Amino acid sequence: MKKIAIIFVLSLIQIVFFGCGEKAETVIPTASIDAPTSDNTGAQSYSVNISGYAFDPAELTIVAGDSVTWTNLDSVAHSIVADSFSSDNFSTNESFTYTFDATGVYEYFCGPHPNMTGIITVTK
Numbered sequence: 001m002k003k004i005a006i007i008f009v010l011s012l013i014q015i016v017f018f019g020c021g022e023k024a025e026t027v028i029p030t031a032s033i034d035a036p037t038s039d040n041t042g043a044q045s046y047s048v049n050i051s052g053y054a055f056d057p058a059e060l061t062i063v064a065g066d067s068v069t070w071t072n073l074d075s076v077a078h079s080i081v082a083d084s085f086s087s088d089n090f091s092t093n094e095s096f097t098y099t100f101d102a103t104g105v106y107e108y109f110c111g112p113h114p115n116m117t118g119i120i121t122v123t124k
C-alpha cells in the first residue's frame, strides 16, 4: 500500500512538472553564421578624412580585400606613408585609395607631418 502511494505521488509530481503530454515546441535555428572567407567577395570601401592635421578615424579595422580612401580636407598637402605602400602628397579635396589584400597591422603616418599617425588593422 505504501508503495502504491509513492508511485501515485511520483506520477502527480510528473504531471505537475512536465504537463499532460504537452509537447514542447522544438525550435530549429535556420539562420547560419557566414564563415569568414579569405577571398572576401563582398569587399568594403572605407573612408578616412584628413582634417585638422589628423586622420579620422585614426584607427580602423577592415577585412582583407577591403579598400581605404583617405580624403584631404585640410588646406595643406598630406600623404600616407606605411612600410608597404605610400602615396604622393595630395592637396585639398584630393584623395588616395589603397586596397589591403594581406592581413596585418598597418601603421602609417603623413610624410610632411610625421606626428600625424594612423593604424589600419586588416583581419581575415
Ligand SMILES: [Cu+2]
Binding pocket: 053, 077, 078, 079, 110, 111, 112, 113, 116
Ligand atoms: Cu600631413
